[in-house]
Amino acid sequence: MMSELKQIYETVISNTNGTNGSVVADNGLKFEVAPVLKADPEHTNPEQLIGASWATCLNAAIISVIRSKRLTNRSRVDVKVKLWLHPVERYSFTLDGFASIEGLSHEEAKEIIDYAHRLCPVSKLIGDKPGVTLTIVPY
Numbered sequence: 834m835m836s837e838l839k840q841i842y843e844t845v846i847s848n849t850n851g852t853n854g855s856v857v858a859d860n861g862l863k864f865e866v867a868p869v870l871k872a873d874p875e876h877t878n879p880e881q882l883i884g885a886s887w888a889t890c891l892n893a894a895i896i897s898v899i900r901s902k903r904l905t906n907r908s909r910v911d912v913k914v915k916l917w918l919h920p921v922e923r924y925s926f927t928l929d930g931f932a933s934i935e936g937l938s939h940e941e942a943k944e945i946i947d948y949a950h951r952l953c954p955v956s957k958l959i960g961d962k963p964g965v966t967l968t969i970v971p972y
Contacts, residue, residue: 844858844859844860845858845859846858846859847859848866851866852866852867852868852869852878852879853866853867853868854866864877865877866878869916880914880916880926881914883914883926883928884912884913884914884928885912886955887910887912887928887930887953887955887956887959888910888911888912888930889910890953890954890955890956891910891930891932891949891950891953891955891956891967892908892909892910892932893953894949894950894952894953894956895908895910895932895934895945895946895949896908897949897952898945898948898949898952899934899945902945906934906935906936906937907934907935907972908932908933908934908935908972909932909933909972910930910931910932910933911930911931911932912928912929912930912931913928913929913930913931914926914927914928915927915929925964926964927964927965928959928964928965928966929965929966929968930965930966930967930968931967931968931970932946932949932967932968932969932970933969933970933971933972934946934972935972936972937972939969939971942969942972943969946967946969950967
């Protein structure tokens, strides 16, 4: 199957200090990171980044499907990210996605969102793992 794949993009993101310092992309984009308990408007963290990644990817896929149907409805994806601490297993995330499409019935929106969820590379990566949910909500 890998021989059928055609690479269309590659990037390298570098971090040398965990949640203290900065993260740099190979295109020069640099952003400051901080531990979650010290979050502020000038810093980000892994929780925000994974939420942003899934929300952006899934909504882009939804918009693509909407356009392929020659519709112009707006869509929105919100991702609630929670960080959990277990005494033995330590840290874990849960991701709760909430997707909506303006002006469509629940059934119509669900059909488009479910299809987009199967197309979105981040959705494929996080899969149907425990702790990951996707709910269709009114716009």
